[in-house]
Amino acid sequence: MVGISGCAVRLHWHRLFVRRELAAPHRPMTKRSRPATLSEVAREAGVGTTTVSRVINGGERVSPKTLARVRRVIEAMGYMPNQAARVLKGDRTKTIGLIIPSIADPFFSSCAEAAQAVARANDSLLIVTASHNDPHIEIENLNILISHRADGLIIAPANSRGPALRDMLDRLSVPVVAMDRPVQGSSVASVVTDNFKGARFATQHLIEHGYKHIVCLTGESTLFTIQERIRGYRAAVEAAGLNYVLNTSIKDYKSAEYAIESMLAGANPPDALFTLKNSTTIFAFEALQKLNVAIPKDVALLGFDDFELASTVRPSISVVQQPVEEIGRVTAELLFDQLLGTHNASVTVSTHQAGGTSHSRRAQQVTLETRLIPRASCGCAPSTT
Amino acid sequence: MVGISGCAVRLHWHRLFVRRELAAPHRPMTKRSRPATLSEVAREAGVGTTTVSRVINGGERVSPKTLARVRRVIEAMGYMPNQAARVLKGDRTKTIGLIIPSIADPFFSSCAEAAQAVARANDSLLIVTASHNDPHIEIENLNILISHRADGLIIAPANSRGPALRDMLDRLSVPVVAMDRPVQGSSVASVVTDNFKGARFATQHLIEHGYKHIVCLTGESTLFTIQERIRGYRAAVEAAGLNYVLNTSIKDYKSAEYAIESMLAGANPPDALFTLKNSTTIFAFEALQKLNVAIPKDVALLGFDDFELASTVRPSISVVQQPVEEIGRVTAELLFDQLLGTHNASVTVSTHQAGGTSHSRRAQQVTLETRLIPRASCGCAPSTT
């Protein structure tokens, strides 16, 4: 009954009439044979295509005997349903697309992982693509995913203000949710962290420590998220009547060392640094070490965004932690809510930190709270981790 | 099994006859409308479907006038070809699948990024899935990708020795390339790093430094790659007549601290540690710091696998670096070589480090070299980075 077809090493996979040829002698397995189709299974099992279809979709309304027989044939032939045909027929591809700046970025890959878990729970496949923060590649990826008829899309826009993307998203025929960065001026749902509040709170924390000259190192500052953090920092220092000092020059270790050295040699040297992204934090940390500046005694350091080794290095680095997995998870959940229709009249969203109005119903704009992780570099937790 | 078992609770996603309903009044844009089809474009442009098909495939053999007109209609209607229908017809999906343990793992996500670049260069989409090192999920992902009719597959097997996966891969009808970890006993091509040689060389380096009691901390030790590294370590210490001491107990910071403390208090304390994976290196580093053990004066440290902050922490950590991007790139290239047939008679593979026989033609088993990055923790580069 095991009428496995096939032979190995076929140079021409062309549609020869060898669908049922016997196994070739010299190769053990059925490599390179054309995959079996549903109707072949049906013929082999002596049933109709409908029955086979029912079997692979759960076996409802099929007699146990037939069910077993068909299952056996499926197993023997190594049959796998052709998604393409399925998709073409129905209107659900069970596929959602994700566009992030980079797969290798720990922040986004963690989001992606969380989103994939949700997708899997909803019996869907997540396709991850990288835009490298290039609006052009981003649009290209968008087109690819649309071509593949993704049921829905998650996107972390390279440019929150770009009209091109906004217009494109608005005329899309599938639901879209923006992740980490909103699409300004558009109606697409979004899940973001409260960068403003997180940065303000962190700055306030430094102020409470007694630091008077808190300088903010932005790194690349064009992104929406960074802008928000700058706003937060500004709000805090201005409320406290301190100086608002921004340094946007740090791009690598060298520029960090140069910038910090100049500032320390200047008239009004900083007693604390607030860095707005991971790489900047690391560059600044490295530079401070190199310049033999004691942390936090001479200069304190607090960074936005946590990273694996922040607690390992000496001194450990205080950070504002974002709810990374939650961003991915909630975004995906929001998307599936849209996908499954307005089935659930009250979608309540739990936020990262207890902080007052933490539930919103049918929220299309979800804002997640950050958490301050005080470690040694800001003056907290002087000795151990 | 496949998605066969599925959810029994199907809430009936009805198929209403709402294909062409007009846009709801309260929404500004043409959201939720069914995407245009090729034949609609054809009708709109007053041509046959064949012509439209030709236009979207490059516009060969179409008169300039018709070409322009059809292109205009396509633009106006926002038409995107339906991949599913395309795939169903032809036999190329322009899609390849990648199965890795985790998306969030920096090593694998970098591989994935490199592989995606190659895929894109070959006009294909890379679908990344995570197995979490679980053979069961791995098989499930495999089935999903096969269902989606991926043209080819890249897999970093959770278990190099598992017969289930091997058999499955051998009867697959698409080319497969194993990445980072081979599939033992199978004929599938593979791209791996030379873990044995890398570990042996690193151990030799420690021996040349004069360390006499080199202990190897494996962490989780069941993976093929770790086993190879153990072999390399063993070969080096035995060749030098030193003791072969393995510690497989380290799982987290706590166990690292306990293990290291005990060893140092023991009869024959180590003067160097060789850690076989990232997390173990970090745990050991942290523990040494905590125990106030001077690195490398009291105990040297050398880790397998590089990570971003290895050069930033004090002392900087010496490591064996793997050619991460190259692994991803070469694997994908090998896959596309298979995909495009035996078109290129001599596929030469460049290896990471000049080291003798670095080219192999038509290599189905590619081995890439590691590189030793000596930093402070092994006794090299005593002061600066």
Place this chain on the structure above:
DNA sequence: CGGGATTCTGGAAACGATACCATTTCAAGA
């Protein structure tokens, strides 16, 4: 201006799975 060679063009048959709907089977009650 006419023949043949191009170049364009469109009709219709696939591709594989699904779902409507019609048909058959079967068991139990009358």
Place this chain on the structure above:
DNA sequence: TCTTGAAATGGTATCGTTTCCAGAATCCCG
């Protein structure tokens, strides 16, 4: 035994695209 409904099953149109093949339009030169 006949009726009757439920359960099991299969035929077939359909999804949107490509491709084969044939037919129509156009061109080039003698």
